[in-house]
Amino acid sequence: MAVSQREQALSLLAAANNHGDLAVKLSSLKQAKDIFLSADLALLAAELFPYLVELQSSHEALVRKTLVEAIEEISLKTMEYSPVLMQVLLTLLSDDDSVVARQSIVAGTHIFCKVLEELALQFHRHGLVERWLEDIWSWMIKLKDTVFQIALEARSVGPRLLAIKFLETCVLLFMPDNDSRGHNTEATRSAQVFNVSWLAGGHPVLDSVALQSEANRSFLILLDLLRSASVLPGSITISVVSSMVGSIVQG
Structure with a gap:
């Protein structure tokens, strides 16, 4: 299950970072967030969070806003894995x-x-x-x-x-x-x-x-x-x- 979630999350984060369509970027990011909220982050966070963090450099403001929303939900639910996300939040302030x-x-x-x-x-x-x-x-x-x-x-x-x-x-x-x-x-x-x-x-x-x-x-x-x-x-x-x-x- 963890392997499947890892592959899904990687694919979704790649789309959120690289796809040319804004709607696809936003949908992919939200789906990736849902995986993070349901997955065992002890197995996924260290490898996948760096791809999530990359989105702070997105040219689309809606992507950055959605990233902030994802950071909030992930941090409130699984706080122990969120220190790496705090620098992103601080930057986007x-x-x-x-x-x-x-x-x-x-x-x-x-x-x-x-x-x-x-x-x-x-x-x-x-x-x-x-x-x-x-x-x-x-x-x-x-x-x-x-x-x-x-x-x-x-x-x-x-x-x-x-x-x-x-x-x-x-x-x-x-x-x-x-x-x-x-x-x-x-x-x-x-x-x-x-x-x-x-x-x-x-x-x-x-x-x-x-x-x-x-x-x-x-x-x-x-x-x-x-x-x-x-x-x-x-x-x-x-x-x-x-x-x-x-x-x-x-x-």
């Missing part, structure tokens, strides 16, 4: 196409929240954090810093709006005495369950004090953006105000 950049921020937000949850739960259940999860968290830190920069500097409004929502998410996740489980935003489809109070007994990777400092930093960035409202597009100002109010009300 700054894609020249606004649609691709927006999708990357959305996907990055979902993965960021899931990694936080898994870090806390893995240590709680097993008393340790596996190396692959530490590796993914290091990518999440880079992702967070990149999204912060997008919130401050991006010229395109769409990605910037989602980056501002990411700032709000960080405040809600990292502030003490905050129940984020009921919080849901455009950038976070499913309710978050991570709560910084879970780290009260200590954690080998997550520092609750450092995370609370990140919450403060996120809120201060929102405040600085609000102070610059006179030179910002109206939609950005509205988003900043909404995020600040959401942070205060939910916090």
Whole structure:
């Protein structure tokens, strides 16, 4: 079965990379993703993920957007095999196409929240954090810093709006005495369950004090953006105000 899935995935990824018809590229990529989601990635990931990664250089924005969607689904379902995909996601955060950049921020937000949850739960259940999860968290830190920069500097409004929502998410996740489980935003489809109070007994990777400092930093960035409202597009100002109010009300 694994051999058959390997051959199918190789054929589909070759079509996604090389076929001249966009519809065929997109269909092939989606079928390859479905194979990854159903296959034993312990047998396939190391060999096949490099072909998936190549798609980040596709000239078609829809292919890059679909690649981001595939990375999100694969990472959320089989996180232990996804560190190699995080560099792609980080690169596409700054894609020249606004649609691709927006999708990357959305996907990055979902993965960021899931990694936080898994870090806390893995240590709680097993008393340790596996190396692959530490590796993914290091990518999440880079992702967070990149999204912060997008919130401050991006010229395109769409990605910037989602980056501002990411700032709000960080405040809600990292502030003490905050129940984020009921919080849901455009950038976070499913309710978050991570709560910084879970780290009260200590954690080998997550520092609750450092995370609370990140919450403060996120809120201060929102405040600085609000102070610059006179030179910002109206939609950005509205988003900043909404995020600040959401942070205060939910916090």
